Amino acid sequence: MWHRLRILVLLLILASVGLETWRAHSRTSAWNRTLHVGLYPVAADDSPATARYLQSLEAESFQEIETWLQEQARAYGQGQVEPIDIWLAPALRELPPLPPRQADMLAAAGWSLKLRWWAREHSHIGRLKPDIRLFVLYHDPERTPALPPSTGLERGKIGLIHAFASRAQAAQNAVVITHELLHTFGATDKYDLATLQPFHPQGYAEPERVPLYPQRYAEIMGGRTPLGPDQAEIPAGLRQTLIGPATAREVGLLPPSP
Ligand SMILES: [Zn+2]
Known part of the structure; x- marks a missing residue:
């Protein structure tokens, strides 16, 4: 009896976790309502800069990220x-x-x-509860010239992003933030982890372009x-980036391939 009950409880927990994950995914892939993205800045060092x-x-x-995603x-x-409305949270300590x-x-x-x-401690900004949360760790470029890799998790809809605390780098920060944001939508990486070279065709903005390069x-x-x-170069800003068809399918902007 107890054994069966325990299995039943476990199944219920699994079902509710699965349902929540599915619900969160269908929310981010429907594109029919504005998703609220909480952006939580954190100082990664004690630099006054x-x-x-x-x-x-x-x-x-962060307005350019909202505009870019709508254009895409x-x-x-x-x-x-x-598609998204970014709420800036007070800096975390x-x-x-x-x-x-x-x-x-x-x-x-x-x-x-x-x-x-x-x-869980940061589920709200005031009384607002964001659908997606991005924790952005800002580093003084004088102290940290190369940033550690950033992460975006589809499960939990959380991004942990490393960025530069510098106006000159803001446009490139926006590219990194948007890349990780799209991971929370279910998009996958489309480059070779060892060489950082984008995969053809899925990692190309215009895979059919003739000539292909540049x-x-x-x-x-x-x-x-x-x-x-x-050979590939880091884009200077979102203006130099696109959502290609493979990513569009993953995030629900195109129907999945047959
Ligand atoms: Zn990635």
Whole structure:
């Protein structure tokens, strides 16, 4: 009796977790209502320049991401409703749990659970409850010239993003933030992890372009603009990026392939 009851309870928990994940996915892939994205700035170091930069941030600083996503959605016949509205949260005083340095599946899964647990403390901005939460760790570029990799989790709809506390880097920060945001929508990476070279065709903004090189844009999940089969450059800003058809299918802007 107890045995059966325990199984029943477990099944119920699994079903509700599954249902919540499915609901969250169908919310982000429907494109028929505005999703609220909470952006939580965090100082990654104690540099006065970082602190000043955090103070200078305002919701307007992220407007270009909202506009870009709406333009991309429109290019696929969606975007009648503004896809996202970014809410800027007050800067957090504590760092989120950081991912393990080693590429270890089990450690990564454990970290993702830890992050989701930690993020429960930050489920609201005032009385508002965002659909997606992006924790953006700002680094003083003088102290950290190369940033650690950023992460976006579809489960839990959380991004942990490393960015530069510098106005000159704001346009590139926007590309990284948008890339991780799209991971929370279910988009996958489309580049070679070892060489960082985008995969053809799925990681190309214009995979059918003749001649193929140089590409004019970077596919947002491909990450870089291919200039040749073994050469690619980081886009300077969102203006130089697109959502390609493969990503569009993953996030629901195009029907899934048959
Ligand atoms: Zn990625």
